Amino acid sequence: MTTTLLPSTTLPILNPQTHDTASYDDTDVIADIKRLKKERGATILAHYYQEGEIQELADVTGDSLKLARAATQVDSPIIVFCGVHFMAETAKMLNPSKKVLLPDLQAGCSLSDSCPADKLWRYQEMLRENGRKFQTVTYINSSAAVKALSDWIVTSGNAEQIVRKVPEEYEILFVPDQHLGNYLSEVTGRKMIPWPGSCMVHEIFSVQDLVDMKRKHPAGKTIAHPECPKNILEHSDFIGGTEAMIRYVGGFAEPTDFIVATEANMLWQLASKHPRHRYLPVPGVSCACNKCPHMARNTLEKLRDCLRDLEPEITWQPEFDKAKEVLERSLLRD
Ligand code: SF4
Numbered sequence: 001m002t003t004t005l006l007p008s009t010t011l012p013i014l015n016p017q018t019h020d021t022a023s024y025d026d027t028d029v030i031a032d033i034k035r036l037k038k039e040r041g042a043t044i045l046a047h048y049y050q051e052g053e054i055q056e057l058a059d060v061t062g063d064s065l066k067l068a069r070a071a072t073q074v075d076s077p078i079i080v081f082c083g084v085h086f087m088a089e090t091a092k093m094l095n096p097s098k099k100v101l102l103p104d105l106q107a108g109c110s111l112s113d114s115c116p117a118d119k120l121w122r123y124q125e126m127l128r129e130n131g132r133k134f135q136t137v138t139y140i141n142s143s144a145a146v147k148a149l150s151d152w153i154v155t156s157g158n159a160e161q162i163v164r165k166v167p168e169e170y171e172i173l174f175v176p177d178q179h180l181g182n183y184l185s186e187v188t189g190r191k192m193i194p195w196p197g198s199c200m201v202h203e204i205f206s207v208q209d210l211v212d213m214k215r216k217h218p219a220g221k222t223i224a225h226p227e228c229p230k231n232i233l234e235h236s237d238f239i240g241g242t243e244a245m246i247r248y249v250g251g252f253a254e255p256t257d258f259i260v261a262t263e264a265n266m267l268w269q270l271a272s273k274h275p276r277h278r279y280l281p282v283p284g285v286s287c288a289c290n291k292c293p294h295m296a297r298n299t300l301e302k303l304r305d306c307l308r309d310l311e312p313e314i315t316w317q318p319e320f321d322k323a324k325e326v327l328e329r330s331l332l333r334d
Helices: 024-040 052-057 064-071 085-094 117-129 144-148 159-165 178-188 207-216 242-250 266-273 300-309 320-332
Strands: 042-047 060-062 078-082 099-101 134-139 152-154 171-175 192-194 221-224 257-261 278-281
Touching: 024 042, 024 052, 024 300, 042 052, 042 064, 052 266, 052 300, 060 064, 064 078, 064 085, 064 320, 078 085, 078 300, 085 099, 085 144, 085 320, 117 134, 117 144, 117 171, 134 159, 144 320, 152 159, 152 320, 159 178, 171 178, 178 192, 207 257, 221 242, 242 266, 257 266, 266 278
Parallel strands: 042 060, 042 078, 078 099, 134 152, 134 171, 171 192, 221 257, 257 278
Antiparallel strands: none
16 A cells, blocks of 8 residues: 655645634533533543643643652642543552543553563663673663663653763663664763653654755754654754753744644644744655554543543552652652
């Protein structure tokens, strides 16, 4: 089967005048969500990769680091986490006494799945048997069982700072994202043993389309997430996590075109915060824009149902105790 790519000129350009919010048919569901949220005393946290209509309903939107920290400040007894499973697990670990709900329990993550805990444990044992002295630095996109095997947890927002903290006498086993590991190795000069994992969304941006877009928008700036492979990063004017992207575009006083290489829902957040600019999504090799299918499992209807039924819930698991220690040391203390 052949796939036809849309020419990049036909890609959606997001600005606040044109971008979609909820359709008319969603208004009843949205009204139910607002009512149930109030009745339940729930706080909704939403990742920047959720659909704009869900981000609009959230009390806090953010990247993994901001949301993990926000979860510790929540007063209400219920947190509804609109994101993927490892994020809701993280919120639970940092708030054991709260009820943490995830609208769709199947909302996973290809990056997290690429590093199963039993495989990591065997690899660490092999390194130890070979006399290697190392610390394991783990990207937050990982299961609680993998976090429990780690020395440090990082997000794209604090990874560089934590990597620089690891004493020089240790090698760094960086899991699970090889691209972020390689990028961090370049900016810090630290040698990494990268785990061969990757994000299915950031992995498949089309370099050719990016080059074409840069040619068509010569004054535009390209911003890319460090989960992208090197062939995308080397065409970028700015590399950073989602919070850093928001700060970067905010620094441009004049209306500017930004070519964006990260999950496409981030464009909604950028347009909300800095509407004077235009945002152009870099397409994937097999689709016009890159949306995460795992994040997309959370819908308005599932959000409503989970507020109504108070499930699916993230329950405490034995590995959470150790993972919680590593998380708190890494994310909550400077
Ligand atoms: S965008 Fe990538 S890293 Fe983020 S949840 Fe989806 S698969 Fe995982």
